[in-house]
Amino acid sequence: FLGHAVAAVSGFSIDAVRSGLAPASSALFKVSSISGLVVLGVILLALFRRRVLRGPISTSEGTWDCGYARPAASMQYTASSFAQPLTAMFGTILRIRSHQPSFLKGGGPAGDSGDPGVFFPEGAAFESHSEDFFLKSLYGPIFKAVEKVALMLRFLQSGRVQLYILYIALTLFVLLIWCLR
Numbered sequence: 249f250l251g252h253a254v255a256a257v258s259g260f261s262i263d264a265v266r267s268g269l270a271p272a273s274s275a276l277f278k279v280s281s282i283s284g285l286v287v288l289g290v291i292l293l294a295l296f297r298r299r300v301l302r303g304p305i306s307t308s309e310g311t312w313d314c315g316y317a318r319p320a321a322s323m324q325y326t327a328s329s330f331a332q333p334l335t336a337m338f339g340t341i342l343r344i345r346s347h348q349p350s351f352l353k354g355g356g357p358a359g360d361s362g363d364p365g366v367f368f369p370e371g372a373a374f375e376s377h378s379e380d381f382f383l384k385s386l387y388g389p390i391f392k393a394v395e396k397v398a399l400m401l402r403f404l405q406s407g408r409v410q411l412y413i414l415y416i417a418l419t420l421f422v423l424l425i426w427c428l429r
Contacts, residue, residue, distance in 0.1 A: 328376050335378065346376040 255265045328335075335344055404415070 335376075342378040343381070344376055344378045347374065 251262055251265050251269065254260075254269070255262045258265065335342055
């Protein structure tokens with residue numbers, strides 16, 4: 249469609265322009281055709297979805313509430329509980345430290361004092377920690393050294409635009425010399 253306009257602007261003949269643009273126009277025709285089919289497929293899927301979901305409205309409920317009538321935020325799973333199978337498998341490598349459950353009120357589950365708090369404690373706590381070996385012994389010292397160097401070079405950042413332009417010019421000059429050697 250643009251052959252005549254390209255020929256008029258470039259000064260080439262219409263046949264030269266058409267032969268030069270032939271490979272690009274066939275590739276563009278294929279891409280346009282596939283794009284059109286994809287758009288048509290998306291429209292058909294949207295219409296199909298609308299027709300299928302025209303029925304009763306679906307509702308959502310709590311997933312896996314573990315049989316509790318009214319679960320609270322304190323009953324939610326933590327990242328530790330989800331990662332427990334892997335951390336148990338690699339516990340020796342991860343060096344996991346855990347603090348065993350301690351019952352907050354009402355005593356513990358053992359004992360026969362007749363107190364219902366013994367069998368139904370009001371709460372319990374459990375904590376587990378694993379030290380990140382690489383963060384503590386590899387990345388930590390590297391970041392501390394970088395921080396030390398950055399603090400020593402803090403005087404370079406004085407807030408003067410002229411100095412920043414000078415720094416950039418010197419850097420470009422050093423890079424130019426380095427590239428030309």
